[in-house]
Amino acid sequence: MRQVAKRIASEAFARASAENGWNETAGISIDITTPKEEKFGDFSCNVAMILASRLKSNPRAIAEKVAEQMRGDEIVANVEVAGPGFINMTLKPSAWASALGEVFTAKDGFGKTNDGNGKKVIVEFVSANPTGPLHIGHGRGAAFGDSLARVLKFAGYAVHREYYINDVGLQMDNLGRSTLERAREVHGLPFGEPAYKGEYMKDIAREFLAREGDGVLNLPPEEALARSRAFTAGSILDGIRHDLAEFRVGFDEWFSEESMHKAGSVNNLIDLLLKSGHIYENEGALWLKTDDSGDDKDRVVKRANGPTTYLAADIAYHKDKLDRGFDIMVDVWGADHHGYISRLKAVIAALGADPDRLATRLVQIVNLKRGGELIAMSTRSGVFTTLREIMDEVGVDATRFFFNMRSADSQMDFDVDLAKKQSDENPVYYIQYAHARCANIFVTALDKGFAKSASPENEPLSQLERPAELKLVKKLLKFPDVVSSCASALHVHPVASYLLDLAGVFHNYYKHNRVVTEDAELTRARLVLVDAARMVFRSGLDLLGVSAPERM
RNA sequence: GCGCCCGUAGCUCAGCAGGAUAGAGCAACGGACUUCUAAUCCGUAGGUCAUUGGUUCGAAUCCAAUCGGGCGCACCA
DSSP: OHHHHHHHHHHHHHHHHHHHTOOTTTTOOOOEEOOSSGGGOSEEEOHHHHHHHHHTSOHHHHHHHHHHHHTTSTTEEEEEEETTTEEEEEEOHHHHHHHHHHHHHOTTOTTOOOSSTTOEEEEEOOOOOTTSOOBHHHHHHHHHHHHHHHHHHHTTOEEEEEEEEOOSSHHHHHHHHHHHHHHHHHTTOOOOOOSOOOTHHHHHHHHHHHHHOGGGGGSOHHHHHHHHHHHHHHHHHHHHHHHHHHTTOOOSEEEEHHHHHHHTHHHHHHHHHHHHTSEEEETTEEEEOOGGGTOSSOEEEEOTTSOBOHHHHHHHHHHHHHHTTOSEEEEEEEGGGGGGHHHHHHHHHHTTSOGGGEEEEEEOOEEEEETTEEEOOBTTTTBOOBHHHHHHHHOHHHHHHHHHHSOTTSOEEEEHHHHHOOSTTOHHHHHHHHHHHHHHHHHHHHHTTOOOOSOGGGSOGGGOOSHHHHHHHHHHTTHHHHHHHHHHHTOOHHHHHHHHHHHHHHHHHHHHOOSSOSOHHHHHHHHHHHHHHHHHHHHHHHHHTOOOOSOO
């Protein structure tokens, strides 16, 4: 509907410009906003104020001339110039009512947009090292990345979700050794302090022995380590997959770093960049030139003693993404990796691609709050709660909602007590309850002989012209705008805010207006309204990865 | 020392391609169940948008500085 308003305003502006000979209009874009106060109408436009400074003229006078042109449109009820020069437009109730009907005729489902226009986007997220179970910080990244992928898909992008597995390197050796030490411990043999000290490592060691047999400890150290490393990483990764699946997070691909090394693509790429001059040698090591792209110094890609670094693999990985033809690469990282952004931008540039094709999203730290006490999460202090624990304790719906209720890039306090409460204090149920109420209305309706309409757009929607209905109709029709704006800003939390807002409007409506009444015409129209609300609640909750129960 | 993020109501946070009187939830206080589910609704109260200066018709929003909190600055990943 905002698009319709924008069209009306743009055309009016063009006519006014022609009539008044305004020439300084180049580059002026018509921006249509929804004013926060109802009395200012349905839509507002500030073009007159922008133009005023260029024409050195009175903004209100300019606004009046544009407004005059808008008044002619047949779906416009009223246009007013207000404040410093806002043009406020109110559309006819009949226009809103019939727009509601279009909700049901939208080909792919209401709210879906074509912002992406089929563009290929890869969202890489979680990508936690397979050295231990996911903690709640990973959980936030998982909830955000997954919902972002859902939003982008909803907005018309061809989305590919990927998990990058760091399955090589020093840490993996340490991990393998840790299992071997634990295995020795199990057998009462002398053992050293393992690098990875978590309890889960003991279980893995026992499984490892059961699988390989006790003789594995007598193998040559290299051989034993290789087996232990592979087993441990595999076992931990299985656990991660399992947790994520239960958290309703899925991936199209689990991309192994090791596979690139085996294929030789990391070294090949280094050679290529050596030739192109983006990589040079110094003091026995190979360095990537990054300093002209914002990073403060060059970075080592191959150490003097031989092995390639993490960055080297990341260059190859992003080259691979580019080769696979993704127009946009979204990398979701923990906030502690922010220093890595400029480095990776430099990588993209070195690969000959536009750095703007890479968008990084940082997910900030989560602090747990229990009994009013904050528990700081930090790997350093060894205090961390696993995603599994929190999922089991508060449930997937509440956990996902809480993570996506706040902007990903601001730190959040996760109030476990509040999230666990199955009461009115918990915002997630406020929305789910609204959905359940919608569903229940149809149970009642059917009872009274009102079947769900097969063609809602043909129902007597002109009944929906009272303020109470219009308010809900207008809120519902904002859903596509929310989706669009989330997709372009790579945000998710506005969906949660919107649903909370919509639920408020709906509950208010429900409380003060009965849907199923003796008035058949009115009932049929209102059932369409409720059906639309039901659809938006379900779609919106699905974007957040939260279930939409039929009854509660 | 350099860089990034953050500072908005008692608490948790929106708002930040500059717009009209700064919002929501929770907590507090007062009301509403004979109705399609009270996991709901209605009302009251709550603010120096960290501070200072700048940009302009207009700044919570943009710029600079300062103060506070978090996090980075590896031939780790």
